[in-house]
Each structure stands twice: as structure tokens, then as C-alpha cells.
Amino acid sequence: MKKILFVCTGNTCRSAMAEALFNDLLDQREERDILVSSAGVYAFENDPASSMAIEVLQNEYGIDITSHRARVLDADDIRNAWLILAMTEDHKRMILEVFPESVDKVYTLKDYAEIEDGRANISDPYGGDYDVYKACAYEIETALINVAEKVFDNGDWLL
DSSP: OEEEEEEESSSSSHHHHHHHHHHHHHHHHTOOSEEEEEEETTOOTTOBOOHHHHHHIIIIIOOOOTTOBOOBOOHHHHHHOSEEEESSHHHHHHHHHHOGGGTTTEEEHHHHTTOOSSOOSOOOOTTOOHHHHHHHHHHHHHHHHHHHIIIIISSGGGO
């Protein structure tokens, strides 16, 4: 089983939403041979998802992330992942500084999804209102649709 890991800062907003949205996408595609998780480079272990992330995913996508708990990114996460998708260039850089051997599997979400919208990073909704989180979730969802097509439909999964 291959593992995809989403990484952000605190693992309560962006990477938590990415994990849930990608799991939902995999369920829709009936893909079962993949494990999806998330972690944060500066996470506080066991923090819940942010209330706005919970609310937006429930209202907009029908996804319940109330049971999500933040995890700190560790060496096992890096070692065991087939693909690591960071929310920002800084997250990617931080991972590669500590784990340079993972260079062949660490990307920003937008780079891997081949989204060229003039912004390299997924916007951080932390502290924002409902609309900010909704826009962030949509930005993540758009990238994840491209990731799924690239991984499954174009054969990246077979590599």
C-alpha cells in the first residue's frame, strides 16, 4: 500500500482539509490501495481541526473531520510516504533541509498538481472567517482533482 502525506504548519487547517478531501475523492473513485495522512511541521500534538475547517468541510462537502487530531511530522512519516505534498514552498524547504534524501517525493501541492495560477502556495486560512476557509478548501480541492488524475489516470501510481 502506498502512502500520500499532506503537510502544513499546524495540521489543523490546510493539511487536515487536504487529507479529508483526498480521502473523499478516493472513496468516490473506489481507490482502496492508498493510505492518506497529514502532519504539521509545527503542530501541537492532538490539537483538533480548526472550528472553521470543521464547519466548511461539513457544510460544503458533507465531510466530518471532528475526530481529526494534529500530528507532528516525523522521520517515519517521511520514510514511509510514497508522495509528500506540502502546502507551501517553505514547508517543502523545511522538509528537505532535514530529510534531503526525500527530494524525489516531496512537492508542493500546486506544483505536483501542475497548477500555475501565479501563486505557489495554498493560502493559509488560519484566523480567517468562513469564506476564507471555503476559498482555501476550494483551492485544495481543485489541486487534489489534478493530483488524482495525475496519480491514477496518467499512471504515476504505477511508478
